[in-house]
Amino acid sequence: MDLDGPRKGVLVGRRSPRNDAVALWRAAGGKRTYSAVAADVGVTGETLRSWVRQADEAGRSHARGGAAVEGRDEELARLRAELGRLRKAEKGVGARAGDPATGGPVVRQGDEGMTGRWNFISLHRADFGVQRICRILGVSRSGYYQWLAGAEAREARRVADDALVAEIREIHAGHRGTYGVRRIHAELRGFGHTVNRKRVERLMRVNGIQGLHLRRRKRTTVPDRLASPAPDLVPRDFHATDLNEKWCGDITYVQVGGSWLYLACVIDICSRRLIGWSMATHMRTELVTAALEMAVASRGGRVDGVIFHADRGSQYTSAAFAQVSDAYGIRRSMGRVGSSYDNALAESFWQGLKREAIHTKRFVTVRQARLEIFQWLTYYNTRRRHSALGYLSPIEFKQQHQRSQRLTLAA
Incomplete structure (x- = not known):
């Protein structure tokens, strides 16, 4: 159902269905949700929310002589220009790519990339609505709302990571900065921590903590060509089942x-x-x-x-x-x-x-x-x-x- 354009049998000068939908929501006096009113007129709740917001903006801008509309239009133009610049200027963008390159201020690799998008949406949702920004960034609204719902869990994990990093630094310093991921992971488990080795590796990498590595040393063995050598009883098998074997x-x-x-x-x-x-x-x-x-x-x-x-x-x-x-x-x-x-x-x-x-x-x-x-x-x-x-x-x-x-x- 197209509510924005003229239909056959409908006079063009008739009151806009968009305005009717807005009036219907206002008449409910807050007793009905956007979704409930939108279902009656055949649109989504987010669309109706956007119409109401635009109508409110139009009313305020009319009272202020149009200044607010100009400011909003300028902000929208700025955001569009910024997104266009990111698509064209960032390195690594393929031909006709729709998103900014990885590593840019909006899109980054891994979880950080999605976090950057979600933060961008939260920052500008009041001005442009979640639906519009999600469409421009190519992400789903459900994903955004799931991210919002997990804010408390993420904060708890961040606090836990900070505490773990402090303990990793203490172990690393206690062993003269020589321990790498595997030994620090073993030390943590020895202290009773149940922690994944990949998590330890990630935290050490992000915080610049690493063990020592040594270049190959030169050979110092000086054989005696005249002496009779003993047989090789080990043949590279450096395992033994008992002490003194x-x-x-x-x-x-x-x-x-x-x-x-x-x-x-x-x-x-x-x-x-x-x-x-x-x-x-x-x-x-x-x-x-x-x-x-x-x-x-x-x-x-x-x-x-x-x-x-x-x-x-x-x-x-x-x-x-x-x-x-x-x-x-x-x-x-x-x-x-x-x-x-x-x-x-x-x-x-x-x-x-x-x-x-x-x-x-x-x-x-x-x-x-x-x-x-x-x-x-x-x-x-x-x-x-x-x-x-x-x-x-x-x-x-x-x-x-x-x-x-x-x-x-x-x-």
Whole structure:
């Protein structure tokens, strides 16, 4: 039913059906809704609301000598010009695209884009009506009203996000800014929070919180071509079902002033715990034998049959190291020359140390370097969550593993 134009059999000079509809709504004196009156005249409630608003504006503008109409028309023209500018000027708009480009003041990517549209509608709804603006922006009125209805829930979520971000920052600072998404998520769950990892990732990204990343280090293994290597008893299988089943070790270095401090480690593959280490200003065989003897002592001196895996550096292929290993019943294992993947667990351990404790430091004295490294080694064993251990620390995993074994024996 066309109420705006002349129909066949209807005189053009007759009173406008629009005016009749407005008069009908006014005659109800507020006792009937827009929708109820609009149903009688065959239009939508929003259309009738718009007609009433326009009639009121026309009455006020007539009383003010037409000033209000001009102001409204100017505002409407400004809005149309702004929307036209957005369609044409924003980057990324396709040919004959009807909406502004993503990233503009009205349309943004994801939820933020729709929020921008809904805010725009709320800002101008009193002047131009929801229906008209929704039509121009290409969105549904029902979507807008749903957005309005969810305002309280969004505010509650914003408050919850702010509280979560504060806790993320505290965890991040407590671990020297080294933790990334996965470890912070594990820490939150360890504190009893039920939170989705993607939510943690989003909040960290939005707030510029990120873990440390380290560039690939240069290789330091110097093989002894004349020494007989031990067989590879691990073949890249860095898993063990029990403590003292498999160990691995490696050497790295740290710059101290104009010289170097060298480190050797021994790691239990089952618990990922550092059980032996040594530091020296040289790379002689004593560096690795001292770390191995510390590991044996930490296990009570009885480690018969344990596999110790390392690379083919001259320290590990030396006769002195073989003699110490044999004395404790340790079975030596070695990877191939030049393949860091054959000793990936130890390589990963050194990367963690350098990324989290050394990367941003400049050591002047050996004492300063030793203290910083020792603090991190203690932190690694007792507090640092390990992805291979279900994000438990090595000490926590060891305790859990031993409890499980005792329960199994008791059963």
